[in-house]
Amino acid sequence: MSQFLDNINEPKDLEKLNYDQKDELAKELRDYVIKVVSETGGHLASNLGVVELTIALHSVFDGKKDKIIWDVGHQTYIHKILTGRKEKMNTLRQLNGISGFPKTNESEYDSFNTGHSSTSISVAMGMARARDIMKEDYSVVAVIGDGALTGGMALEALNDAGSSNKDIIVILNDNEMSISKNVGGLSRFLGYMRSKRFYTQSNKKIKKIVRKIPKIGEKLIHLTRRVKYGIKQLFISNMFFENIGFTYLGPMEGHDIEKIESMLKMAKKIGGPVLIHLVTKKGKGYKPAEDDPERFHGTSSFDIQTGNPKKQKEIDYSKVFSEKIVELAKKDERIVAVTAAMASGTGLKEFKKEFPERFFDVGIAEQHALGMCAGLAKSGLKPIISLYSSFYQRGYDQVIHDIAIQKLPVVMCVDRAGIVGNDGETHQGQFDMAFFQIVPNITIMAPKDFEELKQMLEYAFKLNKPVVIRYPRGGEGNTKFIMHSQIAEGKAEVIKYGNDVSIIGIGKMVEKAKEVAELLKIDNIDAEVVNVRFLKPIDEKQIIESINKTKKVVTIEDGTIVGGLYSKICEIANKYNINKHILGFAYPDEFIRHGSVVELEKLYGLDSSNIYKKVRESL
Numbered sequence: 001m002s003q004f005l006d007n008i009n010e011p012k013d014l015e016k017l018n019y020d021q022k023d024e025l026a027k028e029l030r031d032y033v034i035k036v037v038s039e040t041g042g043h044l045a046s047n048l049g050v051v052e053l054t055i056a057l058h059s060v061f062d063g064k065k066d067k068i069i070w071d072v073g074h075q076t077y078i079h080k081i082l083t084g085r086k087e088k089m090n091t092l093r094q095l096n097g098i099s100g101f102p103k104t105n106e107s108e109y110d111s112f113n114t115g116h117s118s119t120s121i122s123v124a125m126g127m128a129r130a131r132d133i134m135k136e137d138y139s140v141v142a143v144i145g146d147g148a149l150t151g152g153m154a155l156e157a158l159n160d161a162g163s164s165n166k167d168i169i170v171i172l173n174d175n176e177m178s179i180s181k182n183v184g185g186l187s188r189f190l191g192y193m194r195s196k197r198f199y200t201q202s203n204k205k206i207k208k209i210v211r212k213i214p215k216i217g218e219k220l221i222h223l224t225r226r227v228k229y230g231i232k233q234l235f236i237s238n239m240f241f242e243n244i245g246f247t248y249l250g251p252m253e254g255h256d257i258e259k260i261e262s263m264l265k266m267a268k269k270i271g272g273p274v275l276i277h278l279v280t281k282k283g284k285g286y287k288p289a290e291d292d293p294e295r296f297h298g299t300s301s302f303d304i305q306t307g308n309p310k311k312q313k314e315i316d317y318s319k320v321f322s323e324k325i326v327e328l329a330k331k332d333e334r335i336v337a338v339t340a341a342m343a344s345g346t347g348l349k350e351f352k353k354e355f356p357e358r359f360f361d362v363g364i365a366e367q368h369a370l371g372m373c374a375g376l377a378k379s380g381l382k383p384i385i386s387l388y389s390s391f392y393q394r395g396y397d398q399v400i401h402d403i404a405i406q407k408l409p410v411v412m413c414v415d416r417a418g419i420v421g422n423d424g425e426t427h428q429g430q431f432d433m434a435f436f437q438i439v440p441n442i443t444i445m446a447p448k449d450f451e452e453l454k455q456m457l458e459y460a461f462k463l464n465k466p467v468v469i470r471y472p473r474g475g476e477g478n479t480k481f482i483m484h485s486q487i488a489e490g491k492a493e494v495i496k497y498g499n500d501v502s503i504i505g506i507g508k509m510v511e512k513a514k515e516v517a518e519l520l521k522i523d524n525i526d527a528e529v530v531n532v533r534f535l536k537p538i539d540e541k542q543i544i545e546s547i548n549k550t551k552k553v554v555t556i557e558d559g560t561i562v563g564g565l566y567s568k569i570c571e572i573a574n575k576y577n578i579n580k581h582i583l584g585f586a587y588p589d590e591f592i593r594h595g596s597v598v599e600l601e602k603l604y605g606l607d608s609s610n611i612y613k614k615v616r617e618s619l
């Protein structure tokens with residue numbers, strides 16, 4: 001029983017509560033969200049940090065009419081609970097359940113879909129401009145973390161918004177953390193602002209002075225932006241946000257609902273671009289998350305009492321990468337490693353520990369990270385960068401323009417390639433094979449298991465050119481293949497010879513190819529299994545040899561059907577005038593929703609028993 005939460009079914013219900021009751025509601029919301037995430041897994045620490053802010057936002061704004069855009073969107077669990085999805089929270093991130101990110105098709109209170117970082121201010125600016133052109137009347141609010149503010153897109157948008165004079169409110173949720181501790185000059189600047197507690201100090205001084213001015217009195221505090229700006233400048237030097245055109249309010253304690261509400265109301269009144277700087281605590285109210293906000297940024301299910309995960313993590317691809325890259329860097333001091341705010345997720349934390357001066361976390365800045373790798377490579381070092389597949393989308397031009405055209409030896413590791421599962425459509429890594437494949441000068445590899453990843457990493461540095469190595473999330477419990485023939489550029493590996501059907505797999509799907517071959521064997525169907533290893537350059541010779549001798553060709557990949565392995569094999573067959581039906585198993589040309597990887601593989605017919613059935617039927 002939750003005294004207040006039980007009676008909140010929509011934001012309007014907040015009107016009935018006074019501030020003490022809202023504080024109680026905040027406690028109940030925290031307990032509820034901890035309970036939910038302890039079972040479903042998800043982004044806990046970020047949500048615990050925005051409880052008061054979310055209550056205040058829904059108290060001041062009309063979420064159906066006004067537009068609240070949540071940057072990244074991983075911090076919207078409280079928002080979901082307050083906007084009619086309380087009862088569905090136990091389905092969070094599960095197949096057919098509610099998403100872990102805002103979804104416009106889930107609720108009219110979700111005004112924009114997010115998932116990738118740093119988009120909110122751009123979107124808000126678009127909405128504000130549309131509102132004014134269409135002569136409509138609503139507020140536009142972007143809620144952005146200090147981590148997300150390190151992304152180039154956010155800075156581009158700030159630059160535009162500052163000079164626009166548009167009514168837009170940016171709420172900077174500053175908890176000093178990205179996933180790990182936030183980095184960079186901007187983060188240092190925010191730290192400086194926080195330490196000064198400018199707003200409270202200057203605000204008191206301003207009030208004192210203003211009250212002394214005859215006749216004008218109190219009202220002046222709220223009156224015009226220009227006056228306020230001028231007065232503030234008397235006390236605050238180095239006002240970055242003010243200087244680029246924002247009215248800056250803050251920094252302010254971000255867990256005081258009453259204060260946040262009054263600040264929001266003030267921002268509405270002031271008009272023009274306003275930035276409210278709130279200082280919050282990531283993980284607030286749950287000791288294990290306060291003590292280790294990084295681990296509780298995104299967590300699997302855990303025990304509430306201890307905070308310990310219910311399932312201990314086994315070795316996975318990121319860990320294998322982590323160990324191997326440290327081993328290689330010990331032997332070659334020209335190896336340097338780069339990440340864009342994902343040191344722990346990608347497994348680069350160990351590298352950082354071992355070689356702090358050869359490790360660079362540039363913040364949520366994939367474009368800069370890749371551009372910087374080009375510079376490192378051009379100047380004689382051997383950069384390796386690890387980003388998640390879906391975040392390479394951000395740095396695509398840097399891959400083409402800065403790295404590939406100049407054939408610079410950058411090793412680009414694509415972690416979370418293929419379907420990642422519960423984070424859903426914004427995070428699925430289904431496109432990388434398609435978008436890397438069309439770029440000239442790049443070698444693309446995908447290991448079939450952990451051992452092959454190690455070999456590929458070693459090999460990649462020898463190639464002395466742009467290399468992509470893609471591997472999936474997890475990998476625990478996957479087949480460990482016995483066979484590991486030596487890697488050679490553009491050479492596939494035949495795992496099993498056969499005469500009836502050629503099954504060509506890539507990366508983790510080679511395991512499925514092997515399982516399908518074993519199932520077909522029971523029916524006396526003799527399958528050949530090819531581990532293609534290199535999507536580019538692809539082993540045309542081996543592929544032609546294999547498909548020429550069998551009756552049927554099957555491709556299996558964990559990416560989109562458009563432009564990946566299947567497309568490549570069709571191209572080869574056409575090029576050499578081989579007229580054979582090619583059965584492609586891949587994800588369809590659509591965005592793949594959330595659910596566990598196993599469930600999604602089943603749903604899209606990519607589990608071995610379905611592939612076997614379909615191949616059997618087709619023969």
Ligand SMILES: Cc1ncc(C[n+]2csc(CCOP(=O)(O)OP(=O)(O)O)c2C)c(N)n1
Pocket residue numbers: 046049072074075115116117144145146147148149173175177178179282297340341342364366391394
């Ligand atoms: C383009 C992109 N790169 C990386 C990520 C992974 N990511 C998700 S949340 C996050 C940190 C966000 O930090 P902040 O904005 O400060 O929010 P907080 O969780 O601290 O509240 C990162 C790096 C992402 N979502 N999008």
